[in-house]
Amino acid sequence: MSIVPFEALACPLDGVPLHREGAAWRCAGNHNFDIARQGYVHLLPVQNKRSREPGDSKDMVAARQRFLDAGYYQPIADAVARAALEGVSPGSTLACLDAGCGEGYYLRRLAAVAGDSHTLATLGLDISKWAVLAAARQDRRPSWVVGSNANLPVLPASLDRILCLFGFPVYSEFARVLRPGGKLLQVDAGQDHLRELREIIYPSVREDSKTITRAPDGFRRAGTEDLRFTLHLAGAGPIADLLAMTPHLYRASPEGRARAATLETLSVTVDVCLQIFERCTLTD
Structure with a gap:
């Protein structure tokens, strides 16, 4: 497979193009952003932070x-990759x-599914420094950026695909x-996602879903795919990891977390829901 870094980055302070010069990215306004030794760059201005270390913890x-x-969510990843390609x-x-x-x-996973048939110019962005650090340590070929969806450090009309999985979409950006x-x-x-775990950690389970019924402004709906399957988790470790990687870890009461901690198996x-939206052209 051919993976190259995405380089159409924009200065998070004034929006002009960034250019890589050695171990830093610089813009015409003399703003300088050093590249960490692990290979990522921090493009989240301190004034845009809501906490000292925003996003997921280490x-x-x-x-x-x-x-x-461990491959538990590979069916989701592969469905997204197929749709992207x-x-x-x-x-x-x-x-x-x-x-x-x-x-x-x-x-x-996108790179693995693409194989040798495409060149991918990839950019991974997350507001969590710990997430981006872990990503950069595993593969230095993409561009890895600490940043926010609310102010993407990306030049206009420079991307072909955006993945937003269990995230916080900012459609205008x-x-x-x-x-x-x-x-x-x-x-x-969807409504039943992780229902069995939620029934253990919460007194009651809400019936809601984040699936949106209309395309966001500037987009048209290009497809929808529902994915549903059962995971069989054996051992306390995978169960604890599933809870720890979701917002439910902090939303559940201490009693709910304690009930989950006693589990040795869980189905x-x-x-x-995978929703595909296409950016409208000027004639749409």
């Missing part, structure tokens, strides 16, 4: 890495952003950075 990132590397001519270059990349699992005809691939939890439903 422990949450480690739990997610163990869980995803659909209709792409062999030998072409696809510029792709994972917006909320975590430790990079879904970009790695996604529309700005996608080329006309580019696609947003969004994965959200749990995965219920997600």
